[in-house]
Amino acid sequence: METRYEESTSVTIKSIIINIVLTVIKLVAGFFGNSNAMLADGMHSASDIATSVGVLIGNNISKKPQDREHNYGHEKAETLVAFVLSLVLLFVGAEIGLNSFKLLFNLDKVKTPNMLPLIVGIVSILFKEYQYYITIKVANKINSPSLKADAWHHRSDSLSTIGALIGIIGAMLGFKILDPLAGVVVSLFVIKVGLEILMSSSNELMDYSIEKEEESKLNNIAMNTDGVCNVKSFKSRRHGAMAYIDLTICVDGTISVFDGHEIAHNVEENIMDSSDNIKAVIVHVEPKKNCCEKCNHKTKI
Known part of the structure; x- marks a missing residue:
């Protein structure tokens, strides 16, 4: 029978492999498909890789037994990782939003996307929802705050891709403003999730009570x-x-x-x-x- 840390590590490694593939194809699709929204979405997927690696580090520390310096064990490493992940989400969200907002006033720099980012976006949503499902399932089972944060990071990536697709389709129909506007909407989704995880992990670090x-x-x-x-x-x-x-x-x-x-x-x-x-x-x-x-x-x- 797998331990809670082995289950967490297994699902996180799967997520890292999927995110590496998605990051590459999104960035390639965004560049060759002329879509700023897909490029922004690709950067969001890249941040997923970093956060999942953070979860692995947190798991490795949390499973250590209590010692002389940590009489109560190391479980709070998971909460600390969730706190750091929330900051990463906020940074990524702000970065995506700022770059997209600038493009709203420079529509002459916005190119009309082709079908490539549209196809990649649909494939990405399917994979990210699968990632969210397998990750949140294990997170709820073992009650892991860092894994729950990582699961919602996957869900926020799925939502951001939906926003990107709306912008891509709109730009393909001649409404170029929708591509960078979609990037702004994506950033708001990411920031919202980041704030929620930040509040939750901060409370736990301050010895928040159980429900x-x-x-x-x-x-x-x-x-x-x-x-x-x-x-x-x-x-x-x-x-x-x-x-x-x-x-x-x-x-x-x-x-x-x-x-x-x-x-x-x-x-x-x-x-x-x-x-x-x-x-x-x-x-x-x-x-x-x-x-x-x-x-x-x-x-x-």
Whole structure:
């Protein structure tokens, strides 16, 4: 059975090979087919290669076990890679937009495209949607932020190609302004995706909590563990694809230290067994008389 990192590496290598081929044929089609929109789209595909290589680097670092300098492991390398990928997307989007915007005021430099970039564009969309599908499938399965970012990079490339095709067809019909205008639209798609990934990865780097629904589910698991009177506090923080959980439970103050430890151990095991994305659970135990007024009077273990 493949590990999460082997699955991620496998799908990323496939993406790199496809992107190398697409970059070459797009740039050739854009140059010989007289399409600025296809040239811009080719540069976008070239950035896909760099981001996919970044994912591979992140995978290689993330799978390393904890060490003296990184007591909590290296999983945040995936989030860091996603953050860098978002910056690459923003840069590529801005570059495409600026170059296309300049051409809007220099339409005499815009040539009428031929059929070559049109054919290449259609083929590219099919390949990029295939890349998005296989990448997002693995990303959701292993909960990888960097792979999700890379998947959306593939989708943004597909959307940018659609925009390029609209511009190419319009220019072929005599509306030259549509070719550079398509480049501007493409850039907006890329920038939007880049901003979304930037916000998500930034939150994770600042120990963003897990989703409320997941938090509520784990809180209920703790509450339903024998011997737990109440959950006084529940905190979570993301760590790459994984998460850490810290909670304080209330127990009967008359039980032994051993029994209190057993309750805490059961809470930890129950939460860990409920999800593959929980790396560690820390449970603090307090006697209910010093804990809170909301304690449920459950039967002692």
